Amino acid sequence: MIRLLHRWPGLAALLLVVLLALSGAALSVFPAADRLTAPQAEQGLSVAELASRVAAQHPGVEQIKRSPSGRFTAYWFNGDVAEAATIDPATGKAVASADPNPVQRWLTNFHRSLFLDDGGRIVMALGAVAMLLLSVSGMVLVARRAGGWRRWFSGLKGPLAGRLHVEVARIAVAGLMLSSVTALYMTASTFGLTPEAPAALAAPAQVSGETGAAVGQIDFLQGVPASSLRQLSFPAADDPADVFTLATSDGEGFIDQGNGALLAWQKSSGWQRLSETIYMLHTGQGAAALGLILGLLALGVPLMAATGTLVWLAGRRGRPRIQHNSPLASAETVILVGSEGGSTWGFAATLHKALREAGQQVHAAALAQFDADRLHQARHVIILAATYGNGDEPASARGFLAKLAALDTPPAATLAVLGFGDSSFPSFCGYARTIATLAAAKGWGQLLDMATVDRQSPQDFARWGSDLGTMLGLPLDLVHQPVAPPALALTLVSRRDHGAEVQAPSAILRFSLPKVALWQRLTGRGFGAFVAGDLLGVIPEGSSVPRFYSLASGAADGFIEIVVRRQPGGLCSGQLTALEPGQTVQAFLRPNPAFRPAGGAAPLILIGAGSGIGPLAGFIRANRAARPIHLFFGMRHQASDFLYGEELTQWHGEGRLTRLVTAASRGRRPHYVQDALRAEAAEVLALVKQGARIMVCGGRDMAAGVSEALAQILAPAGLTPALLRAEGRYAEDVY
Amino acid sequence: MMKSFLAVLALTTALGFPAAAMAKPVTLTTTLKDYGGNGAYLAIYVTDKSGAYAGSLWMAGSKTKYYKHLANWYQATGGDTGQINGITGASVGAGRTLEITLDLKDALFDAGYTLHVDGAVEDMRDSANDVKVPLTTAGAGKPVKGRRYVSTLTYGM
Numbered sequence: 001m002i003r004l005l006h007r008w009p010g011l012a013a014l015l016l017v018v019l020l021a022l023s024g025a026a027l028s029v030f031p032a033a034d035r036l037t038a039p040q041a042e043q044g045l046s047v048a049e050l051a052s053r054v055a056a057q058h059p060g061v062e063q064i065k066r067s068p069s070g071r072f073t074a075y076w077f078n079g080d081v082a083e084a085a086t087i088d089p090a091t092g093k094a095v096a097s098a099d100p101n102p103v104q105r106w107l108t109n110f111h112r113s114l115f116l117d118d119g120g121r122i123v124m125a126l127g128a129v130a131m132l133l134l135s136v137s138g139m140v141l142v143a144r145r146a147g148g149w150r151r152w153f154s155g156l157k158g159p160l161a162g163r164l165h166v167e168v169a170r171i172a173v174a175g176l177m178l179s180s181v182t183a184l185y186m187t188a189s190t191f192g193l194t195p196e197a198p199a200a201l202a203a204p205a206q207v208s209g210e211t212g213a214a215v216g217q218i219d220f221l222q223g224v225p226a227s228s229l230r231q232l233s234f235p236a237a238d239d240p241a242d243v244f245t246l247a248t249s250d251g252e253g254f255i256d257q258g259n260g261a262l263l264a265w266q267k268s269s270g271w272q273r274l275s276e277t278i279y280m281l282h283t284g285q286g287a288a289a290l291g292l293i294l295g296l297l298a299l300g301v302p303l304m305a306a307t308g309t310l311v312w313l314a315g316r317r318g319r320p321r322i323q324h325n326s327p328l329a330s331a332e333t334v335i336l337v338g339s340e341g342g343s344t345w346g347f348a349a350t351l352h353k354a355l356r357e358a359g360q361q362v363h364a365a366a367l368a369q370f371d372a373d374r375l376h377q378a379r380h381v382i383i384l385a386a387t388y389g390n391g392d393e394p395a396s397a398r399g400f401l402a403k404l405a406a407l408d409t410p411p412a413a414t415l416a417v418l419g420f421g422d423s424s425f426p427s428f429c430g431y432a433r434t435i436a437t438l439a440a441a442k443g444w445g446q447l448l449d450m451a452t453v454d455r456q457s458p459q460d461f462a463r464w465g466s467d468l469g470t471m472l473g474l475p476l477d478l479v480h481q482p483v484a485p486p487a488l489a490l491t492l493v494s495r496r497d498h499g500a501e502v503q504a505p506s507a508i509l510r511f512s513l514p515k516v517a518l519w520q521r522l523t524g525r526g527f528g529a530f531v532a533g534d535l536l537g538v539i540p541e542g543s544s545v546p547r548f549y550s551l552a553s554g555a556a557d558g559f560i561e562i563v564v565r566r567q568p569g570g571l572c573s574g575q576l577t578a579l580e581p582g583q584t585v586q587a588f589l590r591p592n593p594a595f596r597p598a599g600g601a602a603p604l605i606l607i608g609a610g611s612g613i614g615p616l617a618g619f620i621r622a623n624r625a626a627r628p629i630h631l632f633f634g635m636r637h638q639a640s641d642f643l644y645g646e647e648l649t650q651w652h653g654e655g656r657l658t659r660l661v662t663a664a665s666r667g668r669r670p671h672y673v674q675d676a677l678r679a680e681a682a683e684v685l686a687l688v689k690q691g692a693r694i695m696v697c698g699g700r701d702m703a704a705g706v707s708e709a710l711a712q713i714l715a716p717a718g719l720t721p722a723l724l725r726a727e728g729r730y731a732e733d734v735y
Numbered sequence: 736m737m738k739s740f741l742a743v744l745a746l747t748t749a750l751g752f753p754a755a756a757m758a759k760p761v762t763l764t765t766t767l768k769d770y771g772g773n774g775a776y777l778a779i780y781v782t783d784k785s786g787a788y789a790g791s792l793w794m795a796g797s798k799t800k801y802y803k804h805l806a807n808w809y810q811a812t813g814g815d816t817g818q819i820n821g822i823t824g825a826s827v828g829a830g831r832t833l834e835i836t837l838d839l840k841d842a843l844f845d846a847g848y849t850l851h852v853d854g855a856v857e858d859m860r861d862s863a864n865d866v867k868v869p870l871t872t873a874g875a876g877k878p879v880k881g882r883r884y885v886s887t888l889t890y891g892m
Contacts, residue, residue, distance in 0.1 A: 063860065075860045082883035084860050099771055100858045109773065117825075192800060203810060233806075 002144075003340075003395050006137035007312060013130035014305050020127045021301030023111040024179065028295025030104045031069055032288040037096075038071035041089040041226040047246070050226045052216030053092030055234075065231040068286030072226075073098045089226060121187055128183040131301075135177045138169050144392060155728035161310035163593070168300040168307075175297030182282035185275075195271045201252060201264055209240050210258025218260035224248055322349050322364045324356060331363030334378045334413070338367040338385035338397030338431065344420050347453070347461055348384050350480035354465070358474040367397035370404075378413040380447055380472070383435060386420040391430025401438065410444035416471075417450040418464055422594065423732070428452070447471055455594075458545045479544050487539050487546075487586040488514045488527070490560060492579050499641030502666060504565060506611050506641060507577050508552070511560040511585075530555050532618020533595040533733070536562055539586045540572035547572040548590065550697060550733055552614035554622055563614035563643060595695065595733045601627055602691040603658075605684065607706050609634035609673050610641070612698030615733060617644045619695075623656040630687060632680075634663045634673030634702065673702065674709035681713040688714060694724060696732045703734040758838040761892055763792065765833045765852065765866075768886045772856040774826030775884045776801055777833065778808035778819075781870070784847025788812065792850075793835050794819040796826040804855035807863040829884075844872050854884040 041050065050072070055061050058076040064087075065073045074094070075084045085094030113120030143149045145166065152170060156163040188194050215221065215234070221244075228249045235242035235257040243263060244255035253265035284291015322345075328334065333355055337348045348364050355362045367383065375381065386394045393401065417439070419432025429452045436450040448471055453460040458480055465478030490511040499506045514527055531554040537546035553561040566577040579585065597604055597619050606616040606629060613633055620629055631648070635641045642662070651657040663676040677684060688694070694710070696703050707721050714720060724730035767775060776796030781789045788811035796802075799816055803809050812818045827833045852866035862883035868874065870890070878887040 073860075077882070080880070080882060082860065082862060098860075102771060105773065105858075189800070190798065192798070202813075 002137050002140045006134060006141055009130045009133045010308055013127055016127035017131050018302045018305050020124060021298040023107050025295040025298040027107050027111055028284050028291045031284040031291045034069040034071060035288040038069055038086065039088040039095060040070045045089060045226040046222045047224040047226055047229050047232060048216050048218055048221035050089050051221065051232055054087060055215055057092040061234055063231060063233045066229040068280060121190065125184060125187040128180040131176055131180040135173050139173055142166055142170050161307040165304055165307040165311060168303050172297040172300035175294045178281060179294055179298065182278045185278045186282055189275060201266050204243060204254050204263040207241055207243060208256050208258035211240050213257055213260040218255060220255060220262045322352050326361040326363050328363045328374055330377055331361045332377060333360050333362045333380045333382065334375060335362060335364040336367040336370055336381065336383045337364065338394045340386055340394035343456060344384050344386045347480050350478055354476050354478055358476065367400045370400050372407055372411050375411050375413055381411060381413045381415050383417045385432040385435060387427065387429055387431040391427035393431060404438055407442055410442045414445040414447035415439055416448040416468060419450065419452045421452065423454045462545055487588045489584040490514060490587050491584050492581050493559065494581055498643055501640040502636040504610060504636050504641050505577060506563060506565040506643060508561065508563050508643060509576060513559055527589055530589050531596065532622055533615040534592045535590040536560065537588045537590055538572055538576065540575050543571060550615040552618040554618065557621065563611040565611040595731050598693060602693060603628040603630065603687045605630050605687055605692050605694045607632045607673060607696045609698040609702045613643045615697055620651050620657050626655040628658045630659045631657060632661045632673050632676050636664060637666045638664050672705065674705040677709045677713065684713050685717060689717060693729045700734050703732050757841045759841060759892055760836055761839040761890055762834060762836045764889045766886045767827055767829055767831055767884050769830040770884055772829060772859045774828045776805060776826050776855045778805040778853040780808055780851050782849050782851060789848065791818045791822065792837060794823045795833055797823055804861045805853035806861055807851065808853045844870050852885055852888060856884060
């Protein structure tokens with residue numbers, strides 16, 4: 001619901017809010033420029049002294065005004081010609097034109113009304129309403145994504161467009177809300193919808209009837225600082241009934257032109273002050289620095305419009321239409337989808353198609369539409385559920401848990417739950433687990449144990465599909481490639497083999513960089529811009545399911561490098577390790593922002609074993625800034641599978657690698673990488689206390705062993721791997 | 736900008752003339768200078784021979800919150816919009832011409848009545864009495880210069 005409130009106003013008012021923001025940002029410069037160029041009043045200057053200086057220079061002066069930026073303008077008549085100028089309060093002399101800046105005037109009229117007068121004002125006000133709606137709904141979405149308001153500034157994961165969108169939004173949103181709320185007040189005020197200013201002060205009935213008080217000698221004016229002046233109007237010289245009219249930040253009143261007595265004074269009302277404050281907050285006039293900040297924040301709007309559109313387009317692309325969806329009443333299998341961004345629907349569509357082709361009547365719907373009373377024919381219910389943020393319900397599952405909790409008797413159809421998530425988040429598949437636990441507590445019959453799909457892994461999904469097929473007695477081959485970018489043919493340039501002697505045949509494969517279109521280089525898509533740790537999806541011959549390998553090089557290195565260990569019976573690893581220079585494979589790139597060293601100078605602790613050295617070697621190779629890097633590398637035997645052995649020595653010499661600790665599981669003193677960590681416990685702890693970031697790459701068992709060892713090492717400092725993970729200082733890439 | 740308006744004036748009652756009094760159509764043509772600002776608010780009104788406000792002929796500009804910048808008119812009427820009911824139009828752009836046609840009583844001419852124009856423009860000076868011209872038969876058709884925003888004003892019979 002909130003997402004809809006964010007998406008549709010955003011798309012509908014896209015152009016309008018961008019125009020508002022750009023013109024507003026341009027306008028924000030003027031108050032600052034005005035403040036810098038206008039001669040300001042000296043400390044302690046009174047209105048009396050100022051007025052007498054101006055009157056001396058311009059006899060017949062009619063009015064003196066002070067703008068919020070401190071610019072004094074005087075108006076007088078030269079014969080019958082009206083004249084005006086910016087004056088220097090120190091001398092009373094004219095120093096610059098008083099005419100409004102034509103560029104500023106043009107921008108102001110565009111910003112407030114598109115040159116369309118009242119109709120345009122209403123359109124622009126609707127733009128401000130859209131901006132406000134987007135800000136509020138966006139804040140709720142950011143908090144949900146981060147897993148709570150208190151994690152507002154927590155680290156972000158996911159595709160670049162989405163991250164940029166949130167990154168900019170969480171900084172800019174305060175300014176945008178201020179600008180849109182004040183804009184709406186100002187529009188309301190223009191249309192007379194805000195409380196009226198009090199009636200003007202009536203002209204005094206009694207005046208002295210004399211003329212000729214010297215303005216510099218008037219007591220009251222001597223007590224009013226020039227910096228609080230709004231305007232001072234001089235009486236007509238030929239009319240003894242006329243008076244001085246004074247307006248200051250406090251109020252307004254009349255002064256006798258004969259004896260200088262204050263004839264009437266009215267303090268400005270609360271509403272007037274509010275209006276003036278709102279005007280200042282919106283325009284920056286009188287608050288130039290704030291204006292510049294608001295202008296700068298407004299520049300985030302075009303960026304958010306662009307990234308928001310990209311996020312929306314990606315969501316649309318990733319959500320295939322379910323074809324031939326059977327009616328719920330006649331479906332044997334019901335697929336319920338809890339999806340936030342839409343990617344889970346892609347998996348649902350693949351499952352739907354496979355079951356249908358196996359002869360089933362299948363109905364797919366959003367999890368939020370679950371209705372236990374309408375599962376008449378259903379024999380199986382399959383729930384595919386993503387997790388949002390900190391284990392929250394995804395958008396299309398709103399209210400499902402409450403419905404489930406309210407059931408007296410569970411449905412007769414048996415249940416299978418498949419969770420989708422990112423194992424680098426603390427509550428991996430937390431929502432799916434909650435469903436599975438609650439369903440079990442309700443006694444809902446189970447079709448299959450709950451399973452998980454990590455980072456949209458096609459392998460995880462295919463594996464679960466074959467389990468499901470076995471249970472259903474159907475041949476299910478679930479081939480799902482979430483976002484299938486076009487694969488390119490990569491040509492092998494060189495290979496270096498290791499580990500054959502220790503039954504761990506591995507190869508470092510280097511491919512040449514394919515030709516990249518200019519737009520890809522500019523937008524950083526595909527092979528245009530990648531870094532070590534990103535994933536290379538390789539599509540083996542004889543299968544359409546890609547296998548992912550962590551990259552050991554970045555685009556800056558000028559080649560694509562991966563480390564592959566041949567798995568017994570492995571289709572893809574078999575083909576890759578048999579590849580000869582000159583031969584090609586079909587592959588595509590997938591960014592993996594969750595596994596990057598992040599910026600900064602804090603030390604890095606890299607821990608890997610076997611072919612897991614790949615991305616870690618890539619990080620070290622790219623470490624031209626000589627950030628301290630400590631590498632713990634586990635292998636079988638120094639003489640056989642010491643991948644990157646020579647380079648690591650060279651990188652150490654160049655300062656790219658601070659320290660290398662190896663562990664060999666065979667040979668004279670067999671031990672594992674977690675043993676090496678324990679042996680260096682004191683140093684590891686010291687590094688972590690310095691703010692070190694830990695990155696682990698390798699097999700699942702190794703990662704578990706490393707996590708356990710680190711838990712022991714960190715315990716004395718009251719730290720755990722989970723705590724570091726929550727701070728974004730512990731990343732794993734496991735397979 | 737061309738504006739035509741036929742007004743049987745509120746001046747009639749204000750001045751206590753009999754309803755049968757003779758009236759003739761008068762065309763008021765106000766051309767603005769190219770003063771380089773947003774559209775001008777103009778209040779066109781008449782005072783009698785003692786200088787007291789007698790009635791309004793036209794108000795160019797529709798947002799009442801800005802009327803206080805038409806200082807003399809505002810002081811005389813207290814900003815009473817009843818004075819300009821039905822005789823209000825859009826503000827007049829720089830360099831444009833406002834033309835209005837009204838039925839004015841014959842007795843207003845050569846009797847000490849004065850025609851005033853107060854002008855105001857956003858972010859620019861307020862110009863009370865931009866034009867101040869006696870209503871005389873002899874003065875008809877002769878352009879009068881304004882002080883700030885009005886280039887010329889002509890009343891023709």
